[in-house]
Structures are given as structure tokens and as C-alpha cells.
Amino acid sequence: MTDSTRRDFLQTSVAASLLAATSVSAAAAAANDKPATRFVSDHQHTPVPLPFDPQALNGISEKLVQSHWANNYIGSVNALNSVRGKLTQALSDASTPAYLYNGLKREQLLRTGSVILHELYFSNLGGSGRADAELRSKIANSFGSFDVWETEFRKIGQGLGGGSGWVVLGYNRTLRLLENYWMADHGTAPIDTTPLLVMDMYEHAYQMDYGAAAAKYIDTFLANVQWEAVAKRL
């Protein structure tokens, strides 16, 4: 086959494969919660409940936490699940322009980021805000001191005040370093990095309780960190 006939052939066979995959996946799903074989675009993400009592955070209101979970997180889960269906449809139609297909892939990337980051965010809240000596020492090893780490983490957060974004302490697997990352939105991220501590700086994470006072929210966030969850991720 030449390359271009190969491309035609590929495209022709995709619709059939997608249909077959969908049926296999549906059958598998009926038999088993996590089937080994499934078509990625059919994957439906199941929302994770809040891992702590929303009344229990010190300085973040139950109302804000509930709204954050029910609107921003669940909204992204629903959008992600819906986008997967649109991707399946769009890929099976060879006439879909590639740039429109990428509009859907962009939405998938943003929603995947939103879903995962929100799950990490909620599950690194609900703690005492005190990291144990071992973790502090590991962080100090990468940053010179725990205080340098904290100063940078706060500064990135303050710079994101008034807009969207995330601050992530991550373990970069290629560089083998703990680093803080600035992220402008759900789709900005360091490649090949395990997220350890995740702070939401979208305004929906604090405006309802703190208005524009992002620095106060950062204080509150750090005072509620569940460092045990962070240690497990590392």
C-alpha cells in the first residue's frame, strides 16, 4: 500500500472498529466494572465523593466547598464524559476537519486536567497543615529549605490571584526533582510529572469566602493541607 491509500484504508476501517469496540466495551461493562479491553473514548469517569466532611475545613465554608465540588468538579466530569462520545462520533466520520477534531481534543485535555486536579486538590485537604519531619526534609533537599519551598509556592499562588490557574508541587520524573509549577489553566502542565500537592487558584476556590484576598485563601489552604496524602503520592 502507498501511504495515501494506507491512510484511506485506515480511515475506512476506523468506523467499523469503533462500532465493534463500542459493543465489546458495552458487553464487557455489563460483566465487569473495570474491563481489561475497552475503547478509550467510551471510558466514563465516575465522580469521586468529597473525601472529608465539608463542614470541617478551618476557614473555607461548607457552602463554598459544596459548590466547588458540585458545580466545578462535577461539571467537568460530565463534560469529559460527554466529550468522549463526541470524539468517538467525530473520529468515525472521515470528513471531520482535523482542526475541528482538535477543538474536541482540547476540551478533553482541559476537562481531564480539571477532573484529576480537583480530585487531587480535595484529597490533599482536610488535614492539619503540618508536614512530618521526613517529608519536610525531602522538600528541603530539593529547595534548600522547607521555607524556600513555601515562599515560592505562596508567591506563585499570589501571582495567580484574580484569574485562573493551579499551583502544583510535583515530582518531575525525567529531571528527578521536586519542583513547584505555575499552571495558567487546567490544560497547562509539566510533562512527565507526578503531582504531589495541588492548590486550586481559580477564583471559585476562594471568592465566595475571601473576595479578592487571594493571600488569605493561600494561608487557609496551607493550614488545611492533608500532608499524609501528599506523602503517599511521593
Added chain:
Amino acid sequence: MTDSTRRDFLQTSVAASLLAATSVSAAAAAANDKPATRFVSDHQHTPVPLPFDPQALNGISEKLVQSHWANNYIGSVNALNSVRGKLTQALSDASTPAYLYNGLKREQLLRTGSVILHELYFSNLGGSGRADAELRSKIANSFGSFDVWETEFRKIGQGLGGGSGWVVLGYNRTLRLLENYWMADHGTAPIDTTPLLVMDMYEHAYQMDYGAAAAKYIDTFLANVQWEAVAKRL
């Protein structure tokens, strides 16, 4: 300490910590290539040589490969190393506005992405373009069939033609799925994902040889994939 005196204290102690860390790191570096204790902003990335004979790619010229490595990749290594120094300086000065600090963090993120993605790209080139049965089967498990995977991978690439970006087949560690990702630039990425196969769609990856014919470049890229490297990453 109140939160705000704590912040003042933190900031005051950072300059000292940074200086100390720098000396420790310098001393450590003198004794040892990979010291256990180092300040992250001091980390200097060492460029990785081209892992294949640049004359040996089938359909990508030596001239393009050499320029890609020497200008785009090495340019990013140098910029990343230089930005780290600027970050150390800027963090030790409490008067640096947070939004200007984040300008440097954005550059760090972009250059980190560029460095890592280019290293993955070069090291997944130089092969036969044929994945073995085991890997094809793993990919088919996630996508329904290997052809569906290839069709989507190509389509994302075509949609990025004429601009910047990357296509990445990655293993999303949270979702436990193999997925293809659209990335608009070095700083767009899926969170918590191990990159497996990386295709550069910046125009410097093909314009010199293929002009605007991005689809032909994608054919050529796929024909030169070193699938053994991809399998090792998974």
C-alpha cells in the same frame, strides 16, 4: 506567629536559605555529580546527544535533524538553565511582584516541556516504524484497535499543521488509560501522565524538508518510530 508575621519571617529567611543552599550545592557538586541535597533552582540540565545517526533517518534530512537538535533543543536547554538563575535571584528579593515571578515560572514550564519532549522525541526516532505484537495489542486494548489509535494520532497531528504543538500517546496514571493528547505548545500537557510516543508538530520539525506538507511528515515520522523505546517507557 500570626500568618502575616509568619509570611514576613519566611520572606526574610529565604535569602539566607538560598545563599546557604547555593554554597551547599556548589560544594556538593564539587564532590559528587548527583548530590542528594541541592537547591532546585541551581539544577543545571546537561544536554543529551542525539541518540541516533542523523544521516540514518529515512525521509528526514540530516540538515533538519542537526538544526532541530542544535537550535531548538539546545536553545531550550540553555534558556532553562539561565531561567533557573533568574528564579533564584527573583525569589530572594521580597519586592519582586508575584506576577513578574510567574513570568519566569511560565518560561521555566515552557522550557522544561521543550527539553523533556525533545529528548523523548529524538529517542523515539531511529527505528523501523513497526511495533511488536505485544505493544500493538496493548494499544488496541485501549483504543479498540491499533488502527483507531493510528487514525487519531495522525488526525491530531494534521490539525496542528501550520503552527506549533505536540502529539503525545501517554499513559494517564490517574485514569489508567492509554490516550492520545493534543498539546498546543511546550506548556500544554496532560497532568499525571507518562509520555510514551511523542511527535513534534512545531514547524521546525518538518518545514525545511516538507514545507507545509504536514501529512507527509507524519507518514515519515511514523515510519521511523523506535517502538522499542516506547515499549520501555510503558
Added chain:
Amino acid sequence: MTDSTRRDFLQTSVAASLLAATSVSAAAAAANDKPATRFVSDHQHTPVPLPFDPQALNGISEKLVQSHWANNYIGSVNALNSVRGKLTQALSDASTPAYLYNGLKREQLLRTGSVILHELYFSNLGGSGRADAELRSKIANSFGSFDVWETEFRKIGQGLGGGSGWVVLGYNRTLRLLENYWMADHGTAPIDTTPLLVMDMYEHAYQMDYGAAAAKYIDTFLANVQWEAVAKRL
């Protein structure tokens, strides 16, 4: 001169020109509020007061409006003025890497957008929400009907809920069309376009009063539009 000696010469003469320009500009500024000759990087933007009584909006609280003006708008004015100084400094030093210079130019672009869009936003609020027949007819001419325009304007706003962005009805001067534009942040914008009606969809524009209910905020925004201001811009 060869091109490269010309570049050297240019760079050498820039520091002198910048200094001279600064003095000229300072002298001019002493004599005249809006001097004909000034160096662009010295331009200091003067904040515009709220053009309406912040207690008078129907459904947006005085507290939110005051915070929006005093924190988000004034914050951007201050940042823009400060960035200009940094640009002057950075340009006069030939050793500034171009990618770091562009970090400042990006900040200038974002802050310029924030300042101008906020001024337009505040000055198209405080009205009755009713456009007169002439304006409705002009909008209907471009969109098929006024209702089509409103439906699209609302839909773009709803899609921006939960993040950052703006919706702008603008007159595209090249295309000679009235169009609604989606903008993801202060720096996303249609080129060569006169903004007519500007709606802030950053969460600080509504979270304090409406939580995550972006659609209700859009209702309220439209009910408070000062259409006379919009008509004047057209």
C-alpha cells in the same frame, strides 16, 4: 553597514535614546498633561473612576462592584504602569535575552487588555438594559435578528462560566461585520476590532453574589447594560 554591525549600532544607541526620551518626556509632562512627544514605555495610565453609583446596579452588590474596581481593575493599572518601567530597563540592556523580554511584553499585553476591557465593562453598565430601535436594528442586520445576537452572546458567556474570559460584541474593521467574540483571558482578542459591548466572565465578576450561577449573572448583566454607551462606540 552590514546587517549585524547595524544591529550592534542600534543596540548601542538605544540606551542613549531611552535616557534622552525619558528626560524629554519628563520635561514635556511638566508642561502639559498630554505631551505630543513621549516614550511609550514611560506612559503612566491614570485610573478611571467608576462611571456609575456602585449602589445603583440592579442585582450586583456594591461590595462586589467596589472590590472588582479596587482590586482587579486598579491592580491591573498598577501592574501595567510597573511593567512599563521594567520594559524600559530591560530594553536598554542589550544582554536581556529576547525570551525574557517577551515575558514582560506578555504581561504588558495582558494588563493592557485588562485595563481597557474593565474600563469598557464598567462604562457599559449602569443603564436600563434596553437598546433603542436603531441599535437593535443594526445588530439585527448583522445577526439576522436581535434575538440571535442575544442567544449567541449568552451562550458564549455560559461556556466561560467557572473560569476566566470575556464576551465582546465588536465591530471588525477589516471584515466590516458586527461579531460576538469569545476571549479566554485579557490577552485573547480579535485583531483590528472596535469593542462595543463588553461582558466580564472572570469569576470575580459574579462569584461573590451568584456563586457558580453564571447564567443568572448574565441575566443581571444584560438587565443593567448602558446601551447608550454602546451606541456611541459604534
Added chain:
Amino acid sequence: MTDSTRRDFLQTSVAASLLAATSVSAAAAAANDKPATRFVSDHQHTPVPLPFDPQALNGISEKLVQSHWANNYIGSVNALNSVRGKLTQALSDASTPAYLYNGLKREQLLRTGSVILHELYFSNLGGSGRADAELRSKIANSFGSFDVWETEFRKIGQGLGGGSGWVVLGYNRTLRLLENYWMADHGTAPIDTTPLLVMDMYEHAYQMDYGAAAAKYIDTFLANVQWEAVAKRL
């Protein structure tokens, strides 16, 4: 009507209006090249031919110019025209999720930027590279000197080397200043600004002739500027 019944009503009437608008527009188009009444989503952009002899540029090859015009510019015209049709369809279906609608609006914004910027770029090429005294003096008035302007314009361009973007000298209508702007892609732009001189820094503007040598391309671009066109825009 309550706000929510009003929204329902609006949505119901949109499909009808869109259909009517399409017929009116078609009828108008039959009678007149530039009808006063048309539906904005039906607007089909007519490509502008290259305004100069593609063999005549000094240092940019005919092959590159032809490819740039035929692939990158015409590709965007076609995509823009196609996206308008998709927008009309998507808006008339009330069940279209707002975030998917915005995926199309984003593409419209990017393609609108690409079309307009490319037209400005081509029409400010083909000249002698020498601005007359009056224009140089106007630029010097804003920048301190013509050399400061040129130094900044070049520096922004160099910082964009190896990726995507535009450099634009524009007249900001709100600030009443001539300023140089950094643009990361077709959809990054200063609001309320008349573009005067436009330099394409996407790699397709130079890779074919200059490889990674962006600075040489900038020299060539400036030597070919049609300053008379720039003066007319101001």
C-alpha cells in the same frame, strides 16, 4: 416573561430567525456584492490575491511566499468559512453544550486572526524597507527614537523564533499610543488597536529559506517593508 421563560423563548425563536436570515442574505447577495443586511455566520470571506510579485521579494523565495499564501493563508480562509457554517448549525440547536459552542468560537477567533493578519502581512511587504521622514518622526514620537522602536520590534521577533506568533506595531485607540505587541498566536491580540506593521513569526514564514535563523529573516522582512501601506493604515 421571567428570565428563564425568556431564555426558552429566545432559543426557540433562534432557529426560525437563522433560517430567515439565511434566505434574506442569499437574496441580498444575489442583488449586491456587499449587502447591508446579512447574517454574520453566513459571511463567506473572499481570499485576497498576493499584492506583489512573489519573485520580487529580496531574500524571501518565491517558493516560500507561494506556499505561505496558498497553504497557510488560504487554509485559514477555508477553515473560517467552514467554521461559520458549523456555528450557524450549532447555535440553532439549543442542546449544543455551551463549552462545545465555544470550541467553535475559539476556532473562529483564531482563523479570523490568521486571515486578517496574513492579509496585512502580505500587503506590508514588497516595498523598499525605507520609511519616509514623516512616519519615522511619528514613530519616534511614541518610542523616543525610530531606533528604539526598531530595537524593540526586532527583540520581540527574536524571542518568538522557534515557535509561533506575530509582532505588531499598532495604534492603541484607547491609550492613544503607538506600541509594539507580542502575540503568541493568531488569537492573542491587543484590544481596540489598529494594526499598522505586521510581521509573521510562525516558522512557516522563514524556515524554508532560513532554517532556524530567525534574526536573518527579521533583517530580510524589515528590508522589504512597504512603508507606504503602513502609513495609510495610520
